[in-house]
Amino acid sequence: MQEKIRLCHLYPDLLNLYGDRGNILALMRRAGLRGIDFSVEAVSIGEEFNPDRYDMIFLGGGQDAEQNILRNDFVAVKGTKIKEAVAKNKVFLCICGGFQMMGNYYEEHDGHRIECLGALDVWTVGKKNRFIGDTVYTCEILPEKNTLYGFENHSGRTYLGDGVKPLAKVLCGSGNNGEDGTEGAVYKNVYCTYSHGSFLPKNPAMTDFLIKRALEVQKGEEVVLAPLASDIEDFARKALPTCKKS
């Protein structure tokens, strides 16, 4: 039987900050080249989210104006179902604003607190100055090629609670908060990062890891993915900026 992965793209019409779409292209490509049928469904405001339909859920970043439009739908309307998907070990990839909204709250720099979903124990405090620039991390959950490349652009400082692990360690850039050297978060199968845009295309090992996890949860057993060349990605990785002090 052909393997299938169904991805739910939450609020693609609102959360689509620079290049989030590239992550889905990467999943489609590396699943497709292995003969896995990969389908994408968009679910936005006012549309039903049924966690049992999907193996993966993608939540991108958005501009403030857009995040304000969807927050109520995300927290109050779909919130219970999204938490249910987390409890069922569905694979999530949450980027930047999506990462923040999965957490407990976002405190604006004037002290005003915006309640978020609370699906994982992280919280964010907004500051005036932004962390902007190319980033390099090392990610221990990956078996090989565990150097990750990204680009961050955020004013929120995110802190991780006890049951939540960082996705990676910062080699250059600021990461979650510019203080503790952590980047992103992992809780159950929820993977979060501040790296937006072309995160997965540049990091094929991460792409493969997410595909593998999605299949494992679906089948309830360990999965070994068919080997797949990454010469194109490796060529690009060699040309990426290396750590330089900014």
Place this chain on the structure above:
Amino acid sequence: MMNVRAGAAILAARGISRGLRLLGRGATTLPGRAAIRICPQIISLLAKDQHVIVLTGTNGKTTTTHMVSGILDSLGFVVVTNVSGANLATGIATTLVEGIRIGRRARKTGQKTIYVIEADEAAFAKVCGPLHPMVCVVTNLFRDQLDRYGELAHTQAFIAKGLDDTDAQILLNADDSLVAALERGREERVTFFGMDKESMARNIVTKAAKSALGETTADASYCSFCQTKYEYRARSFGHLGDFYCPSCGYGRSEPTFSVSYNTDINDADESDKDRKEKTPGPSDVGFPVTLTYRGESITVGLPIPGLHNFYNTVAAVAACVALGEKVREPSLSFGKVSMGVELVRPAFGRMEKIKIGSKSLCLLLVKNPVGLERALSFVSQASDADGMYLLLNSNDADGRDVSWIWDVDFESRTYPEKVFVSGERYGDMYLRLAYAGIDKDRMQARPMEDCGSLVDEALAECGDGKCLYILPNYTAMLALREILVKRYHLKDFWK
């Protein structure tokens, strides 16, 4: 009346200009910077009592500024304009200082002087008031360098602030919901320009839907006033179209200045090569478009090709006519202005064709997702295309974040067989193209230091009579231009 401080500022700016020219360098921002430091009101003092048009927006402002200048020039006016995108306060101050002498000479020959000023969207809030414009044009608001400008809503607020510091006639793009929303509270001063809605309905936008990935550039999909999702009766490109809000009823206004066309345009994949070679399309110079104003219609050949230039053309005509009405200038009638359109030539880095032996190069500056989509659409339809060369840099002026290339719909078009890639971020661009399905055997990707020799290789593979299309972003274009001038012994073709 000029005060002593202003006089000193002007002298300082002129001195610096002269010095820089002696050193063989362009003088676009330093003289203005010195002038502002000596006399912070210099822009206001120099612009007062002049005829000023100010243009802003994320895409097409340089081209539109250039078109306005070209039209006015062809009608016998003397134009003072900021060239080469020197569109911050410093560049504008430099231009105004230069304008003093140009204006004086014009008076001797009995000509009138008009200032046509392009302003950066963020700078617009500060410079618009001091410029005392008679006419302001807002071309569009697309996503552009988020790390520099922040969100589109901020850009919109900057422009609103600038507009409120003047009593100028305001020309807004009717088809851009973010721009059109600036009408609220300024109704009496606003005139709309836009695309005829029947023409829009002919433009078959098929892209995005194909890949099940949703829209590629979904700026402004929700109503500016009530946050309900807009619906569209027709679209031209990006978020431009005949939009309306099903909840509060806000929607596109009928433009007073409109542009229409008669041919069906398939903006997406252009796989039918026969059709492409026979019928002129929007990628050809001289493609006929009809401009309409108060019941009068005039058909002109598109001076600079590309669907987006339909908008730039109608905006430029509207700006000239609006100024003419404001100052009661009969030579700026709609009829005369429209005839001036065909005399306009491309602005630097925008659709320039340069002959190199039996082949040519064409430079298309691309800065943001919509700009790149327009350029890709153009290249995929150009009948003489034999090679495409993309260059991507990530300096401050480009925006340091290159993730935007992933928002561009590369997937639904066909390109010339050979594709070349360079720039400081050649790895990112190569990956994007490969993920869009361009086979790696069709691509050559080299670091920025080899970008010149890659032009040689690309030209060697380009057929006689054909054209190599080069799509650089801003600093890549500046660097490449210099290399091209040296390599092929060209004159300064960007003047």
